[in-house]
Amino acid sequence: MLSIHHFVITAIVAIITLFYSVFFYHFLKDQQQKTDLIMESIRHDTSETAYIISTEMQGIESIRSFKSLLNRKVASSPLITNMVVSLGNKILIKTDAAITTIPPGKRTLSTLNNIPTSKLLEQRVFESDIDFFMQDKPAKLRLFTYVDHKYISNYFSQNQMNYLLFFGLFPMLGLGLLWLILRNYITTPLESLRLFAYSQEKRPKPFKLKELEYVRSSMEETFQRLEHEKKELYRLARTDSLSGLANRSQLNERLSWLISEASRENSEFAIVFIDLDNFKVVNDSLGHDIGDELLKNVADLIHHVLREYDIIARVGGDEFVIVLSHYKTNFELTHIIQRIIDRISELHIIESHPIRVSASIGVAFYPQDGTDITGLMKSADIAMYEAKKLGKNQFKFFTKALHQQVLKEIELEHSMRKAIKNNEFELFYQPKMSTDGHQVVGAEALIRWIHPQKGIIPPNDFIPAAEKNGLMVELGEWILQTVVQQQIEWKTSGLADIQLSVNLSVVQFLDDHFDDKFERIIIQSGIDPQKLDIEMTESVFLENSLKNLSSLNNIRDLGVSISLDDFGTGYSSLAYLKALPIDTLKIDKSFMDDFNNETGSIFIETIVKLAHTLKLHVVAEGIETQDQINYLVKIGCNTYQGYYCSPPLPVDQFEAFLRLTDYGCGEDRE
Ligand code: C2E
Ligand code: MG
Ligand code: MG
Numbered sequence: 001m002l003s004i005h006h007f008v009i010t011a012i013v014a015i016i017t018l019f020y021s022v023f024f025y026h027f028l029k030d031q032q033q034k035t036d037l038i039m040e041s042i043r044h045d046t047s048e049t050a051y052i053i054s055t056e057m058q059g060i061e062s063i064r065s066f067k068s069l070l071n072r073k074v075a076s077s078p079l080i081t082n083m084v085v086s087l088g089n090k091i092l093i094k095t096d097a098a099i100t101t102i103p104p105g106k107r108t109l110s111t112l113n114n115i116p117t118s119k120l121l122e123q124r125v126f127e128s129d130i131d132f133f134m135q136d137k138p139a140k141l142r143l144f145t146y147v148d149h150k151y152i153s154n155y156f157s158q159n160q161m162n163y164l165l166f167f168g169l170f171p172m173l174g175l176g177l178l179w180l181i182l183r184n185y186i187t188t189p190l191e192s193l194r195l196f197a198y199s200q201e202k203r204p205k206p207f208k209l210k211e212l213e214y215v216r217s218s219m220e221e222t223f224q225r226l227e228h229e230k231k232e233l234y235r236l237a238r239t240d241s242l243s244g245l246a247n248r249s250q251l252n253e254r255l256s257w258l259i260s261e262a263s264r265e266n267s268e269f270a271i272v273f274i275d276l277d278n279f280k281v282v283n284d285s286l287g288h289d290i291g292d293e294l295l296k297n298v299a300d301l302i303h304h305v306l307r308e309y310d311i312i313a314r315v316g317g318d319e320f321v322i323v324l325s326h327y328k329t330n331f332e333l334t335h336i337i338q339r340i341i342d343r344i345s346e347l348h349i350i351e352s353h354p355i356r357v358s359a360s361i362g363v364a365f366y367p368q369d370g371t372d373i374t375g376l377m378k379s380a381d382i383a384m385y386e387a388k389k390l391g392k393n394q395f396k397f398f399t400k401a402l403h404q405q406v407l408k409e410i411e412l413e414h415s416m417r418k419a420i421k422n423n424e425f426e427l428f429y430q431p432k433m434s435t436d437g438h439q440v441v442g443a444e445a446l447i448r449w450i451h452p453q454k455g456i457i458p459p460n461d462f463i464p465a466a467e468k469n470g471l472m473v474e475l476g477e478w479i480l481q482t483v484v485q486q487q488i489e490w491k492t493s494g495l496a497d498i499q500l501s502v503n504l505s506v507v508q509f510l511d512d513h514f515d516d517k518f519e520r521i522i523i524q525s526g527i528d529p530q531k532l533d534i535e536m537t538e539s540v541f542l543e544n545s546l547k548n549l550s551s552l553n554n555i556r557d558l559g560v561s562i563s564l565d566d567f568g569t570g571y572s573s574l575a576y577l578k579a580l581p582i583d584t585l586k587i588d589k590s591f592m593d594d595f596n597n598e599t600g601s602i603f604i605e606t607i608v609k610l611a612h613t614l615k616l617h618v619v620a621e622g623i624e625t626q627d628q629i630n631y632l633v634k635i636g637c638n639t640y641q642g643y644y645c646s647p648p649l650p651v652d653q654f655e656a657f658l659r660l661t662d663y664g665c666g667e668d669r670e
Pocket of ligand 2: 444535565
């Protein structure tokens with residue numbers, strides 16, 4: 001496409017070409033007209049002289065009388081300088097005595113008609129004939145007319161100059177002027193407007209032409225608006241809308257820039273992963289609006305602890321990442337992180353709700369804990385989980401040992417998946433006994449991994465990993481299914497119709513389909529729900545407590561009883577006991593170990609009294625001695641579980657245990 005600039009140049013060149021073609025045509029025509037006029041004048045003088053001589057001459061001897069005629073002609077015409085009359089080559093009369101011979105033939109021109117300008121300019125002498133009768137015979141004299149060559153040349157060059165000036169130079173100047181005007185008023189401003197449209201760097205000056213100025217100002221306005229909208233969109237795409245902090249994509253962008261800079265300068269920086277503890281509790285109990293406000297609050301205070309050049313981003317619901325690169329010592333770094341922890345754990349008042357949260361923080365360093373974004377984030381994440389595991393509200397650095405642990409977890413997950421496929425998991429059963437008559441009142445299913453090489457692996461070695469890597473849901477479903485079938489099998493075989501307890505992990509409750517699956521298993525199996533008991537720990541109420549509470553109510557509504565396992569080791573809050581649909585408290589083994597010292601017994605007795613007041617059953621766990629049994633009888637706790645009677649047993653051994661009629665434990669055993 002043609003630019004205005006090129007268009008104007010092309011137009012000007014076309015105009016110049018056309019103009020000069022016309023100009024040259026007229027110029028040449030004018031030259032010829034002038035030549036014709038000059039020739040007309042010369043022809044007139046020459047033919048008049050020839051005519052007078054031929055008509056008035058009496059004889060060749062009278063020719064001299066015409067010299068004055070020649071002189072007059074020469075004097076009266078500015079074009080003619082000399083005239084010579086000759087007979088053959090012999091000069092008869094002449095106007096200049098200096099002329100001694102007639103001009104040679106090649107210097108003369110005998111025709112005076114249709115002479116082109118160029119010929120006239122090079123011709124100096126014209127020749128014509130004078131007819132007369134000599135002794136009654138026609139004869140010819142030759143009349144040479146010398147023209148003033150200089151005068152004619154001057155005349156033409158003067159004419160050419162005028163032409164060039166008026167028709168050559170002035171129009172050129174005019175076109176030049178036109179070009180300048182077009183350039184200054186149209187092409188240059190339009191070009192600057194075009195550049196502005198692309199880069200918005202230099203604002204174009206106002207146009208001097210009204211209509212163009214309207215176009216310019218409206219375009220400038222539009223471009224500025226578009227640019228503003230573009231920047232805003234860019235900002236939004238890189239900003240977390242809730243907190244106003246950078247989002248994950250901005251974090252990645254800035255991190256990769258920082259990584260390349262740090263690798264060039266051989267410097268280090270810290271990536272700090274912050275996760276709020278129990279944020280879900282706030283969300284579930286006070287609603288998402290309050291949760292959002294809390295996140296904004298936390299974002300604000302982290303922002304205030306940091307300096308302008310530190311990167312801070314929100315990368316998930318309650319997850320923040322900060323990148324610190326300007327710290328002199330690790331002491332300074334830990335000071336900053338501790339301040340963040342302290343500030344977060346201060347009381348937040350949101351819409352008049354006093355809220356306390358804490359944060360678990362993991363720290364990883366570039367380059368030793370990772371040289372790319374994924375590696376660094378993973379290391380910081382691992383360290384954060386370690387902080388959570390160690391009791392939350394603290395920070396942990398990523399270490400080699402942590403790394404090893406992660407590798408072990410990956411390996412464990414891999415072999416667990418294989419174990420599920422190969423049916424390597426097995427349920428063992430531990431009886432729950434009555435303290436008085438040592439009757440089997442139930443049994444707890446406890447999972448074991450029968451590893452082909454390592455032998456029996458206890459649950460504490462793989463349940464936490466299964467909870468972390470997501471296998472717990474699948475495994476939990478298998479356990480529940482197996483226990484339910486086992487209960488029905490023992491019942492139908494007539495061996496025992498006892499209540500079986502299943503341990504449920506909090507992770508199972510977090511599964512969206514948990515309620516449906518549980519109900520389906522109970523209904524489809526046809527088990528008497530009262531013969532099923534689920535054991536869960538207090539951690540069930542920490543995360544997503546509302547949903548979990550509704551799941552527990554569903555379980556209860558189905559007729560399945562609920563035991564609170566390891567009671568006393570967690571928060572043991574009275575509020576839980578009041579709010580939750582619990583049937584049984586299981587006193588943790590650690591308390592039972594201390595039964596014979598004052599503090600231990602106070603706890604146990606308090607729990608038992610509490611349970612009786614709330615009309616709950618109590619099961620004492622980890623009973624290993626007769627003394628413990630005696631103590632339990634004394635304080636009115638009538639169910640126990642423990643090695644004293646039996647460890648968890650594989651199905652065939654447990655069946656054998658059940659078959660032993662009048663079976664008893666301890667003193668009654670003999
Ligand atoms: P838990 O539910 O509190 O189970 C009681 C644990 O104490 C069992 O350990 C049991 O073998 C052990 N125990 C029972 N009596 C005695 C005793 O007299 N002395 C001693 N020293 N220990 C005794 P186990 O089987 O290793 O299970 C550990 C934990 O693993 C369980 O604690 C439970 O939280 C979890 N777990 C076991 N099986 C399952 C399961 O099928 N599902 C889930 N989610 N968790 C399970
Ligand atoms: Mg248990
Ligand atoms: Mg327990």
